[in-house]
Amino acid sequence: MQRSVRASTWIIAALVLALGVAMMASATGDALDRALMPWRFAVIDRLASGRIVVVEMDAESAAAIQRWPWSRTHYAAVVDRLRRAGAASIVFDVDVSSPSDAEGDQAFAAAISRAPGLVVLPTFAQAAASDDRRTIDALPIPILRGHAALASVSIRPSRDGQVREMPLATVTAGQPRPSLSAFIAARSGMVDQQFPIDMSIDPATIPRLSFVAVRDGRFDPAAVRGRNVLIGATAIEMGDRYGTARWGVIPGVVVQALAAETLLRGVPVYGSHAAMLLLAVLVAAVMLRIRSYAASVAFGLAAAAAIVAAVLLAQYQALLVLPLATALAMIMATGTSAGVREVVRRFRTQRLVDEVTGLPNARALLRQDARDGTVTLAVAQIGNFDTLRAVLGVQGSADAIVRLGERIALTAAGQAVYRTAEHQLAFVPGDGQAIDDAMYALRALLLQPVEVGGRRVDVALTIGLATGPWRGVERLVAEATLAAEEARTGDGFWRVAAADLADLDRSISLMGELDEAIASGQIQVFYQPKFDCRTQRIGSVEALVRWRHPVRGFIGPDLFIPIAEKANRIAPLTLHVLAQVLSDLGSWQAAHPGLTAAVNISAKLLADGPFNAMAERLVTEAQIPPGSIMFEVTESAAMSDADTSIAALHRYRALGIGISMDDYGTGQSTLTYLRQLPLSELKIDRSFVQHAHRDHDDAVLVRSTIELGHQLGLKVVAEGVEDEACLAFLREAGCDLVQGYLISRPVPLTDLLALLAEERRRAA
Structure with missing residues (x-):
């Protein structure tokens, strides 16, 4: 499952990155950003600065003057009125590239000459014909150029017909000229360098005066004193109207005013697409690393909100216009893909989980x-x-x-x-x-x-x-x-x-591998401690065999020992265990004198002459202290060949080997063999011990066995002790040694020595 999750994470990451790159390489990202721009500008409504005043050639003016095109004597009158009122500049967004009536042109030229440096006239480029790709530069007629500045009024709508940008400068008649908005705001820039118009500025807050009102002197001079005056057509019948993303269709002169208002605050610039792509990749990577889908979505939403806030802050405070659509699309795609993955994962999980308990099924x-x-x-x-x-x-x-x-x-x-x-x-x-x-x-x-x-x-x-x-x-x-x-x-x-x-x-065919297992060290000896209730210390250990197969893993003795007995391979296995125990006994005697060890002897072996001879030889050559080693035999072992078995046990006893009757109480003719066998210890079977502290019948049997053993001069061991209540009962009953998981599970020699060392430290 973890592997499939990692694989899906890489797949989603690759798809999200591919989406981002594709949106950058195509027009899709830009199109989505254009769609988002009205919302971005709508977050904050700005008021116009008041430094730009629009003189409208409005419906009222058109009704008053009536004939079109107007005589430029009207323009002359407006220039004189504005000059006397103290306007900082007088900028015309009106085509004066062709002659009008001679009297009007002369009057307009004279008015311009009376306001040297104040009047700005437009230049622009237009198509030579509807089916001609060439352009013709339009300049004011020569009579008007002497004392006027020239500025470009070119407006370039996007492919969808909406105006979003304006240039800082263009070239007309071979000369680079500032755009009208750049001239008003006194901003410089490269030719054809575009800047986004700040559509958060409300056009309705731009001060406006009617053309005929200014011509006739019906206005407050303070309204234009020290301000830049922009003159242009707003009457519907005069055309010159453009679509905008937020404000709909508005007059061209208002578009120019919004562009100039934008530049009064500074020159906005476009931010890097690559930087936003990298940021989105980082967010997506974190989302995919979060294991909880809900937490991943929450992080993605928080990150998207933070990115939007940062983009808006950069737009309004730093005049940095950053692309937003690609980053948001990548984050959304990551969340959606992770959601699909979560649905698939839950579907798979539900198929593999028991719905009542939540466990695997x-x-x-x-x-x-x-x-x-x-x-x-x-x-x-x-x-x-x-x-x-x-x-x-x-x-x-x-x-x-x-x-x-x-x-x-x-x-x-x-x-x-x-x-x-x-x-x-x-x-x-x-x-x-x-x-x-x-x-x-x-x-x-x-x-x-x-x-x-x-x-x-x-x-x-x-x-x-x-x-x-x-x-x-x-x-x-x-x-x-x-x-x-x-x-x-x-x-x-x-x-x-x-x-x-x-x-x-x-x-x-495990038995075919047993000899190799013994030779290669796969057969290991573990020790389970026996706790002495009188000294409160570990007094003895029982050796237990373990097989770690290199291919099959751990093989329990409950599986291979019965097969070894059945296949007559138990003798070499037992001799190997005995040799290892004798070696270990010699290694711990100096540090832990008195610690004895017990080895289990299978039922068949007491009647096996060669085995008994080899076992006696191993014990004799080990030169261990008398009583250090004990053989544990079952009642069935003694009964399988009574005379031979009893004789073998007597020989072992003569060598100083203790004899323990294992699983006492589970066999037959027990009292007979208690009298005949050279025993030094009784082990009460776990089936009687485990519940003796709470079962009356078991308690009676355990107490009577302990008393019987003591009367016969034997030590009594209780095996299967698994809780403190049972241990307390056995202590009270006078049991000599206890063995079980409460004391310790079977452990390798190194762990046994660590237990003994810790016991000595506690006793010190």
Whole structure:
């Protein structure tokens, strides 16, 4: 799942970057930016500065003068009125490139000469003909040029017919000339350098006077004193109108006034598309790294809002017009793509999750079928599930399963716990841990009732195990389920699928690899401490064998030891373990004198002459202190060949080897062999010990066994101690040694030595 998420992240990132580059390379980004401009200008409404006054050739003036074109005597009168009123400049946005009546032209020229340097006349370029791509430069007639300045009034609408930009300068008649707006604002710039018009300025706030009112002197001179006066047509019948993105169709003279107002604040410039693209890429990258889709969207919205705010601030304060559409489109595309990915992920997750408990379901487990290697799969079956559901309801029983899953997960080797059926959970027992160790640890965890909705309920669990390749996981589930059912009907806690042992014996041929495993160090010895209740210290250890196969991984002793016995390969395995234990005993004797070790002897070996001879030789050559080593045998071992077995045990006892009867109470003819065998220790089976502190019958049996052992001069060991209450009971009952997960699980030698060192530090 993580791999697919990473792959989709790279794909989305590549697509978003491609989108941004495509928008930059094409006209799409610019088109979207143009569409956004009216909104950007609408955020803040600006008032005109008041430094520019428009003298309108309006409908009132057209009605008063009547004939068109007007005689330029009217222009002369207006120039004289404005000059006397103290106008800073008098700028005409009126075509004077062709002669009018002679009297008017003379009068206008004379008025211009009386206002030297104040009057600005327009120049512009126009097409030679409708089907001709050449342009003709239009200049004022010669009689008017003597005392007037010339400025360009060229307006270049965008492809959609709307005016958004104005030039700072153009070339007419071979001469670079400032645009009308640049002249009024006294701004310089390169020829054909465009600047965006600030459409946030409200045209209605630009002061206006009617042309005929100025001509006739019907205006307050203070309204134009020290101001730049712009004269142009606003009457609809005179044409000269342009579309704008925000203000609709307005007269050309008003467009010129807005452009001049823009330049009075400074010269706006366009920002870099590449910088905005990089910023959007960074935002998209962060969004894709955030695992929570809601958090990713929230970040994207916050980043988009911050970018918009920064762009508007740059536009209004720094006069920097940055492109916005591409960055927003990239952020939106990232959010949308991540949303699609989230929907797909949730759909996949829902297919792989049990909707009642939220645990992975059987479909999720079957997806593991593609994995390599061998696995031991456990299926935990709830025997009283129908009762739980009747008492707790659907949700309550689901909560109970979740609580069970949490406990099982503690021993599940970091793997998931799957709900494979309504009353079943599947998992992989602890990695590197014997199956019996894992099951005893799990049983200890599951002894306590489960709390659901404030109620404590007991859950009846049995567990089945099956081993095989991951690619046959469906078969493993079936075999483990059958084993769990067999455990339930057999009144046990767990059982290994019979087919599993047969597979190992028949097809894996483990015994053919045993010699190599011993030689290469795959067979390891772990030690489980026995705690001395009198000294409150570890007094002894039991050696347990572990097999770490280089291909199959951990193979539990519960699987390979029965096969070794069946294949008559148990003798070399036991001798290897004995030799390792004797070596370890010699290494710890100096630092931990008195610490003894026990080795399990299989039922068949006491009657095996060559084995007994080699075992006696190993113990003799080790030169260990008497009583340092103990052999643990079961009642069945003594009964399989009574005379030979008893004789062998007496020889061992004569060598100073202690003899412990393991699993006491589970065999037959126990009292007979207690009298005949040279025992030094009794080990009470865990089936009696685990519940003795709360079960009266078990308590009676344990107390009587301890008393019997002491009467016979034997030490008594209780195995399977898993909680403090049980330990307290055994201490009170006078038990000598206790063993179980409460004390320690089986550990390698290095960990055992660390436990002993820590124990000595605490005692010091």
